Amino acid sequence: MVELIFGLLCLLFAGLIGVTIWMVLQAIGVSTGKILVKPIARKKRVDPQLEERLLTLCGGNHALARRLVAHAHDYNRDRSEEWCYEKAIADLIRDRYGR
Structure with missing residues (x-):
């Protein structure tokens, strides 16, 4: 027992x-x-001239530039970060100058 x-x-x-x-x-x-290991994402740098152009259009406002790129990325997840920068720049030019 x-x-x-x-x-x-x-x-x-x-x-x-x-x-x-x-x-x-x-x-x-x-x-x-x-x-379960997340793959290490390689941080591909965006062309510094592209970053500078966006920042210039944003009047030096880094937070605004980040928000515009994030917004472009949110609606275009399949696109590269560089494309999102270009989209943010194009949207700013379109909205400001009507081109």
């Missing part, structure tokens, strides 16, 4: 350890034996 209770307690303890390990692995992003 004591051996049965001891066996059940060992089984219960092993189960608790297993569940605890599983919860920790889930919390750190391990799933089905594979570690």
Whole structure:
């Protein structure tokens, strides 16, 4: 009888350890034996002249320039960052000068 209770307690303890390990692995992003690692995105620099042109059109307002690029990116997710800069510049010119 004591051996049965001891066996059940060992089984219960092993189960608790297993569940605890599983919860920790889930919390750190391990799933089905594979570690879920986000690929390192290479930060492709936009042409500095393009950045400077946008900043000039924004009157030196960095926050405005970032918002315009983010807005272009939000509506054109498949496009490159450089394209988003060009779009922001084109939109500013269109809205200001009607070209």
